Amino acid sequence: MDSKKKKVDEGNKDSEIFASCSFSALGLHPSLCNQFQERLGFEAPTLIQAQAIPVILSGRHVLVNAATGTGKTVAYLAPIIHHLLSYTSRIHRENGTFALVLVPTRELCLQVYEILQKLLHRFHWIVPGYVMGGENRSKEKARLRKGISILIATPGRLLDHLKNTACFAHTNLRWIIFDEADRILELGFGKEIEEILDLLGSRPTGSVGNGNQVSSLSNFQGQNLLLSATLNEKVNHLAKISLENPVMIGLDDKKIQPAQSVDHIETAESDEDDGFDYSKLKKSSTGDYKLPAQLVQRYVKVPCGSRLAVLLSILKNLFEREASHKIVVFFSTCDAVDFHYSLISEFCWSPNSQSEAEHTEKFLRCHTLRLHGNMKQEDRRNTFQAFKTEKSALLLSTDVAARGLDFPKVRCIVQYDSPGEATEYVHRVGRTARLGERGDSLLFLQPIEVDYIQDLEKHGVSLIDVSHPQSVGQFPIIWSGVPCQKVCFFRFASLGSLFAEGT
Numbered sequence: 278m279d280s281k282k283k284k285v286d287e288g289n290k291d292s293e294i295f296a297s298c299s300f301s302a303l304g305l306h307p308s309l310c311n312q313f314q315e316r317l318g319f320e321a322p323t324l325i326q327a328q329a330i331p332v333i334l335s336g337r338h339v340l341v342n343a344a345t346g347t348g349k350t351v352a353y354l355a356p357i358i359h360h361l362l363s364y365t366s367r368i369h370r371e372n373g374t375f376a377l378v379l380v381p382t383r384e385l386c387l388q389v390y391e392i393l394q395k396l397l398h399r400f401h402w403i404v405p406g407y408v409m410g411g412e413n414r415s416k417e418k419a420r421l422r423k424g425i426s427i428l429i430a431t432p433g434r435l436l437d438h439l440k441n442t443a444c445f446a447h448t449n450l451r452w453i454i455f456d457e458a459d460r461i462l463e464l465g466f467g468k469e470i471e472e473i474l475d476l477l478g479s480r481p482t483g484s485v486g487n488g489n490q491v492s493s494l495s496n497f498q499g500q501n502l503l504l505s506a507t508l509n510e511k512v513n514h515l516a517k518i519s520l521e522n523p524v525m526i527g528l529d530d531k532k533i534q535p536a537q538s539v540d541h542i543e544t545a546e547s548d549e550d551d552g553f554d555y556s557k558l559k560k561s562s563t564g565d566y567k568l569p570a571q572l573v574q575r576y577v578k579v580p581c582g583s584r585l586a587v588l589l590s591i592l593k594n595l596f597e598r599e600a601s602h603k604i605v606v607f608f609s610t611c612d613a614v615d616f617h618y619s620l621i622s623e624f625c626w627s628p629n630s631q632s633e634a635e636h637t638e639k640f641l642r643c644h645t646l647r648l649h650g651n652m653k654q655e656d657r658r659n660t661f662q663a664f665k666t667e668k669s670a671l672l673l674s675t676d677v678a679a680r681g682l683d684f685p686k687v688r689c690i691v692q693y694d695s696p697g698e699a700t701e702y703v704h705r706v707g708r709t710a711r712l713g714e715r716g717d718s719l720l721f722l723q724p725i726e727v728d729y730i731q732d733l734e735k736h737g738v739s740l741i742d743v744s745h746p747q748s749v750g751q752f753p754i755i756w757s758g759v760p761c762q763k764v765c766f767f768r769f770a771s772l773g774s775l776f777a778e779g780t
């Protein structure tokens with residue numbers, strides 16, 4: 278490709294991701310705009326940020342539905358920081374919590390906290406903090422006693438502190454954000470969320486447990502935000518009990534355009550008594566999912582007994598082709614992750630290997646990591662940090678890594694076990710092809726599971742079938758048919774059948 282054409286392509290790609298305006302044009306505080314450039318290296322807002330930030334700044338309740346990796350985190354953090362910077366008298370940490378960000382997993386909690394720390398680098402009077410399962414409660418209490426201005430939390434631990442930590446000051450609470458709202462509910466935190474909303478006085482007690490009742494939040498002076506790349510019935514319910522006359526961003530837009538001003542954002546025609554059209558949300562939750570346009574999605578039919586051999590062959594090929602490569606393989610259970618981790622680790626290069634010969638002898642030349650909910654908190658944290666910084670690594674994980682996690686430069690997602698829900702498929706593959714980067718995904722399906730493809734098609738997601746030898750060439754990953762790998766293939770095929778799968 279000549280360089281002129283390449284420039285045009287890059288220009289087109291950028292215009293699909295980034296807005297043509299600056300952060301300051303969105304009305305954000307100038308010193309915050311400087312932080313974007315200095316601390317995060319952001320030159321311009323993404324399209325979703327350009328659309329959401331002015332609306333969130335206006336104080337409206339908002340529901341944001343945009344593809345994975347489009348910059349939703351900054352879209353909600355920036356307006357909060359802007360407002361906290363704009364108060365005429367500086368806030369103090371003794372004023373307690375002004376904003377609460379609820380997230381489904383511990384890793385996402387840490388990730389949002391890291392971004393927040395960077396953004397608040399120059400604003401020491403706005404204190405970021407987190408509380409989450411697996412952490413020391415007493416230490417969290419001590420931090421809450423001192424005061425946390427913007428608190429990120431997993432629901433169970435937050436509820437615990439709301440009930441048992443008397444020194445947790447939240448009377449100044451103005452914002453509640455549900456990041457990955459649908460996942461919070463899928464993990465069974467529905468009751469906790471209702472209790473949290475009640476304890477914080479952000480919905481009237483009359484609507485507890487009644488999914489059909491639309492709350493009137495007129496006593497609550499705050500602003501609530503819901504964000505997710507996928508919507509479902511449960512989010513519909515959460516929207517009903519937590520949002521008042523919200524603006525929906527990204528629901529109908531095939532291509533998101535930046536907002537000129539709040540007046541240009543349409544709220545849906547009312548069919549409910551609070552002016553918000555919940556049927557539109559309902560329709561969207563069964564409609565098309567938003568996936569990064571540049572993501573190449575494939576599937577392969579593999580009988581259960583051959584999956585391991587095929588996986589190893591694919592991984593070998595991938596790591597041999599490119600020296601720096603990051604790959605995530607998803608499994609359905611913690612046991613399956615552990616089983617494959619101990620197996621694959623036997624064949625993997627490790628950073629602790631003594632000699633160069635040891636490196637080259639290994640079947641897979643990459644660092645292997647694992648992540649799941651049954652691991653000790655410290656190990657989870659180490660894996661999360663390591664996979665972020667590694668240039669070449671393989672992460673074996675359950676769906677704990679599927680939501681919101683932003684690992685840079687993940688080139689490929691393999692789904693060894695098919696995901697239960699179509700939404701989970703979208704979030705798993707969303708760990709690659711972020712913010713316009715290229716990415717590939719491969720879904721393993723057992724012959725009895727092929728109907729899953731039709732389920733995905735109902736949501737506008739179509740995959741290329743690479744099960745047939747003639748299609749294998751389309752895939753950047755060549756598997757069992759490669760002669761030089763036959764020995765390995767059969768070796769692993771027989772090994773695979775020695776171990777019982779389905780753990």
Ligand SMILES: Nc1ncnc2c1ncn2[C@@H]1O[C@H](COP(=O)(O)OP(=O)(O)OP(=O)(O)O)[C@@H](O)[C@H]1O
Nearest residue numbers: 319321322323345346347348349350506681683712
């Ligand atoms: N304006 C920007 N300019 C450059 N990079 C950005 C900008 N905004 C966000 N990013 C980067 O884009 C990546 C994706 O952002 P983020 O994790 O917020 O996406 P997301 O939409 O929340 O994704 P998911 O749905 O998977 O949670 C991050 O690495 C983030 O640092």
